[in-house]
Amino acid sequence: MKTSIIYNSHSGTTKAYAEEIGNFLSGNGIECRISSIDDYDKEYLLSSDLVMLGCWTSGLMIFAQHPERAWKKFVEEMPVIRKKTVALFTTYKIATGSMFRKMENILADKSDPPKAILKSRSKQLTDKNRSTLEVLINS
Numbered sequence: 001m002k003t004s005i006i007y008n009s010h011s012g013t014t015k016a017y018a019e020e021i022g023n024f025l026s027g028n029g030i031e032c033r034i035s036s037i038d039d040y041d042k043e044y045l046l047s048s049d050l051v052m053l054g055c056w057t058s059g060l061m062i063f064a065q066h067p068e069r070a071w072k073k074f075v076e077e078m079p080v081i082r083k084k085t086v087a088l089f090t091t092y093k094i095a096t097g098s099m100f101r102k103m104e105n106i107l108a109d110k111s112d113p114p115k116a117i118l119k120s121r122s123k124q125l126t127d128k129n130r131s132t133l134e135v136l137i138n139s
Contacts, residue, residue: 001030001031001049001050001137002030002031002044002047002048002049002050003022003025003030003031003032003033003048003049003050003051003052004032004033004035004040004041004044004045004048004050004051004052005018005021005022005025005032005033005034005035005052005054006018006034006035006036006037006040006045006051006052006053006054006074007034007035007036007037007053007054007055007089008036008037008054008055008056008067008068008070008071008074009036009056010056010058010068011056013056013091013123014054014055014056014089014090014091014123015036016123017054017089017091017120017123017124017125018034018052018054018089019034020120020123020124020125021034021052021089021118021125021129021133022034024125024129024130024133025133025137028133028134028137030050030137033048037070037071037074040078042078042079045078045079045081046079046081048084049084049085050084050085050086050087050136050137051081051084051085051086051087051111052086052087052088052089053071053075053086053087053088053089053103053107054088054089054090054091055067055068055071055090055103056068056090056091056092057090057091057092057093057096057097057099059097059099064097065092065095065096065097065098065099065102066098066099066102067099067102067103067106071103071106072106075106075107075110076106078110079110080109080110080111081110081111082110082111082112083112084111084112085115085136085139086107086111086112086113086114086115087114087115087116087117087118087132087136088100088103088104088107088114088116088117088118089117089118089119089120090103090117090118090119090120091119091120091121091123092119092120092121093121096119100114100117100119115136115139116132116133116135116136117132118132118133
């Protein structure tokens with residue numbers, strides 16, 4: 001399985017979380033490429049089986065959470081990735097609120113619905129995150 005992990009990070013937390021996800025997948029024999037929305041490889045994305053897209057949670061701490069403007073622009077400009085397994089991830093301070101619903105709405109014209117979501121406050125993988133990733137790579 002070939003995987004693209006593409007993130008938008010504000011302070012480095014989402015980048016570190018993307019790297020944690022990549023380390024877990026690589027440790028399970030999955031080929032991964034981790035990149036920011038600014039330097040992703042379009043051809044690698046198009047040839048990937050699993051696409052993981054992440055963004056930090058922007059908003060007012062406990063409400064109005066949404067993906068950051070640069071992530072929205074990236075999705076609008078990226079190629080269509082239908083018929084791929086897609087997962088979304090985010091990092092957050094207090095709550096994710098409507099973050100994933102908004103990410104899914106922005107992505108709707110570009111991909112099939114996401115098969116999984118992952119979130120972290122600490123940039124570390126939780127046991128629940130690991131279980132979710134195991135289901136993705138074993139399905």
